[in-house]
Amino acid sequence: MEPEIEDHITRFLGMLDTAFRRRGEALPERLRRAVREVPRHRFVHRFRADRDHPVEDFDAGRQRHLAAIYSDRVLTHLGPDDAELDSTNSQPSYVLWLLHRLGLEPGHRVMEIGSGSGWLAAVMGRLVGDGQVAGVEILGDLARRSRDDLAALGMANVAIVEGDGAAGHAAGAPYDRAMITAAVWDPPAALFDQVAEGGRLLLPIALAGGAGRDCHVAVLRREEGRFRMLEAVPGGFVRFTGPGQDRGAERCRLDQLPFWPGIGATPSLRRTLPLGARDPARFGGAAYAFRLFLGQTEPGFTVFDDGAAEDLSTSSFGVLDAAAGSVAVCRPGMLLGYGPPAAARRFDAAYRRWAALGMPGPAAFDLEVVRAEQAPRSRPGLWVEMRGASALVWRLPAPFSPPRAGRRTAIRDRPPPAGPTTGIRPPGP
Template structure:
C-alpha cells in the first residue's frame, strides 16, 4: 500500500477506535481493523458529494483521501450530476451497527441496499469462508460495486441487481441480514429467508413522515416472528417499492377532505411546551410522547405548515376524520380545530403515557410479525399495522400498566422523559 494511503488508513482506524470506545466498547475489534484495512474505502468511491450542498467530485487520490477517510457520509452521484438515493454511510456508525449484528466466520449474510459495496466487502472479510449477497436496486451502482470487489479479489461477496423486497432466495437461509434503508413494511421475503435464530438489522421508519429518522433494531428470528434484542435511533434513506409509502408524507391541513367545513381560527388554544419551545430542537418529552402517539394512535399525523422545516421537528397531533376534528401540537401551544374529539383523544393518550411513567422508546419491547398473526391490542400491548407486517409493542417488564387516574390534561410543563435507546451509538 502506498505510504500516503497507509497514513490515511492508519488515521482512519484510530478514529474508528475512538468512536467505538465512545460507544461503550473496548475499542475497534482487531478483526474489524483487519477487515477495514483489507477493504479500503477509497476503492469504492467514484463520483460523489462529501456534503449534500457541496460540489460533485470525481475521486482523485491526491485531493480526496482525507475526505474519504473521515467519519462522514458520502453521497453517490450519477453521470447527470444528480444525487442518487444511496450513500456510503458514516463509517463509525455502520461498523458499530455491524458489530451489534455479530458476524462470525462461515456465516451466510444478505445486505439489502448494498450501494457502493464497501460494507459488503468489509463483511466478506469478517466472515472468512462464509458468503455475502448484496442486493442493490440501482443497476449502475450494482455493476460498479461488482467491478470494485473483483479488483480487490474479494470472491465471497456477490452483488445482484434487483428489488431488495424480494431478498435473494437462491442464497437462503441467511444467518445474518442487514437492511440499509428505513423500512415501513418489513419485506415478506425476510420472514422466509432469515434462518431460525438468525439476526436481522432493520431500520424501522417512524410513523408520521419523520424524514429519514428511524428506530434501528437488531432482531432475532424466533419461529414465525422477529424479536428485538436492542435498538438505537438512526437516519437512513427510505426503502422504496410497493407498500413502503406508509407514514412517509406530512399532511397539510388544507388537504384534509373536511377542512373546508372546520377551517379558520382554532377553537382551542392553550400553552404547551413538551420540550418544544425552540422550533429547531425536537427532543426530550416531545420526542417520547410523539413516538408513543405513533405506536398507539391510528390518527397520529405529522403536519406540514409550509415552513419547509425538517419533518422531524414539524407540528404533530391527531386527526379524527369521522368526527371532523384535529388536535395539533406546535412549539409552545396546542391547537384544536372542529369538534373537540381529537383533543380529547390526545389528552387521554397523554394520561396513559404519564401513568406508564412517560416511557421513551427504550421502555418498549418489540416484535415484528406477519399482519395476519398480529395479536389483539391489550393492556400494555399496542399493535401498529404496517401492511403485510405489524409491529407489536409491549411495555418492558410490566405484566399490566399502572391504573390511569384522574390526571390533568396535557400540561404546559410536563416532567422530562428519556428519549434514549437501550444502547448508545458512537458519533453525534
C-alpha cells in the same frame, strides 16, 4: 500497499477505534483486520463529502481525495450527471458498530439489502471467510460498479445482485444474518422466509412522527416465524424505496380533508400547551419524545402540513379522527381543536398514558416484527402498528404503571427523565 495509503488507513483505523471506545468498547481485532484488507478508496468514485462541498472524482485525482475518503464521514454517491443518488457510503464507525452487533462468524451466509458501493459487503466477506455474502442493490449503475470493484479485489465470496430489496434474494437463502441499510416503513415480507430460524436481522425502522431520516435501528432474532428485538439504538438512514415505503414521511393538508369546509373556519378549542414552547422553531426534548410515542400508539396520529414548516421536525402534529370529523393540532406552545372534541380527547388521553408510563421513548420498548395476519390486538401495555404486509408490536417491559381511572396529568414540557427509560439520544448518521 502504497505507503501513502497505509498512512491513511492507519489514521482511519485510529478514528474508528476512538469512535468505538466512545460507545464503550474497542474496535474488535477481527473487524480491524477486515477493514484493513478492504481499502475504502477502492469503492469510491464520484462523490460529495458534504452537501455543501463540491463534486469529487477520485479516479481523476486520487491523492487529494484520500484524506476525505479515509475519514469518519458520510460520502454521497453521485451518478454520471453528478446528481446525488439515493444512496450513501454511511459513516464508517457507525455502520461498522451496527455490523458488530450482528455477530458475523466464519461460514455464515449473509444478505445485505441496499449494498450501495459494496464496501460494507466486502468487509462482511472478510469476516465470514468461507461463508457467502449477497448484496441487493436497486440502483443498476451502482450495482454494476460495485461488482467490478469487488472483482478487482478478488472477493469471490461476495455477490451483488441488482434488484428490488423488498424481494430479498431467495437464491441464497436461508441467511444466518441479514441487514438493511435504509430506513424501512414496512419490513419486507421476504425476510420472514429468507432469514434462518435463530438468525439475526439488523433493521432500521422509520418512525411515525420521526424527523427526516430518524429511525429505530433494531437487532432482531428470528424466533418461531417472527422477529424479536435483542437491542436497539436511535439512528438515521436514507429511506427504503418501493411501494408503500414512503409512509410516515407524508404530511396531511388540513384544507384537503373532505370535512374541513364544515369545521375549519374557527378553532373550536384553543389551549396553551407547554409542549415545544421552549423552542418555537422545532419540537425537542419531551415534546419530541411524546410525538414519537403518539406515532407508535395512536392510530389517528397525523403530521400536518400548514405551509410553514420545512421538515418533519418542525411540522405540526396531532390526532385526526375522520369518523368524528375532528382534528387536534399540536403546534409549539399550543393545541388547536377543530370540529367535535373527539380528537383532542384522544390526544390528551395519549399524553396521560405516556406520562404515567414514565415518558418513554422508543428504546424503552420491547419490539416484535410479525406478519400482518399474525398481529395481536392492542391492549394495555401493548400497541400494534400495522405497516402493510408487516406489523410492529411494541410492548413496555413489566412492570409498568398504566394510568389510573380518572387520573389527570398536566401536559408539560421538560426534558424526559435520564436513564434507559427515555432512549432519546441524537440520531446517528
